[in-house]
Amino acid sequence: MALAVRGSRLITVDGTRYRWAVSPDAAGLAVVAGWADGDGARMATWRDHGTVIAPGEVAALIRRAREHGWNPRERGPQHTFRLDEDGYRRL
Numbered sequence: 001m002a003l004a005v006r007g008s009r010l011i012t013v014d015g016t017r018y019r020w021a022v023s024p025d026a027a028g029l030a031v032v033a034g035w036a037d038g039d040g041a042r043m044a045t046w047r048d049h050g051t052v053i054a055p056g057e058v059a060a061l062i063r064r065a066r067e068h069g070w071n072p073r074e075r076g077p078q079h080t081f082r083l084d085e086d087g088y089r090r091l
Contacts, residue, residue, distance in 0.1 A: 003020070003032060003033070003034045003042065005019070007021055008020060009021070009055075010036055011033075011058055011059060011062075013059045013062045013063065014063070016035070016072070017035075017036040017037055018034065018035060018036050018062055018072065019033065019034055019035075019036040020032065020033040020034075020058050022053050023044075024049075027046065028046045028047055028048050028049055029048070029049060029051060029053060030044045030045070030046050030047075031044065031045045031046075031047060031053055031057075031058060031061050032044045033058065033061070033062055033065075033072070035072035035073055039075065040071070040072045040073045040074055040075055040076075041070065041071065041072060041074055041076045041078060041079060042078045042079070043061075043062070043065040043070045043072070043078065043079040043080070043081065044078055044079070044080045044081070045061045045064070045065060045080075045081040045083055046080070046081070046082045046084075046091070047083055047084075048084055061081075061083070064081070064083070064088050065079060065081060068088070068090055069090075
């Protein structure tokens with residue numbers, strides 16, 4: 001499922017364009033990203049409140065999600081991860 005253009009930003013990581021947004025919640029901050037040039041699975045990585053979410057952080061989260069099996073060009077359910085002091089893990 002593609003992210004809405006409104007409220008999201010574009011980033012290119014390793015030659016692929018992604019659209020991303022930050023969604024705050026009581027549980028933390030969800031960095032949500034998806035393939036910008038088509039429809040596919042999204043990923044959400046939860047971070048702790050107070051984390052600075054800059055483009056470099058988003059690029060690193062996208063790379064980590066790809067390493068953990070997320071393929072943004074394949075349709076399917078959202079891939080959800082958490083990055084905290086215990087490391088990076090799939091939820």
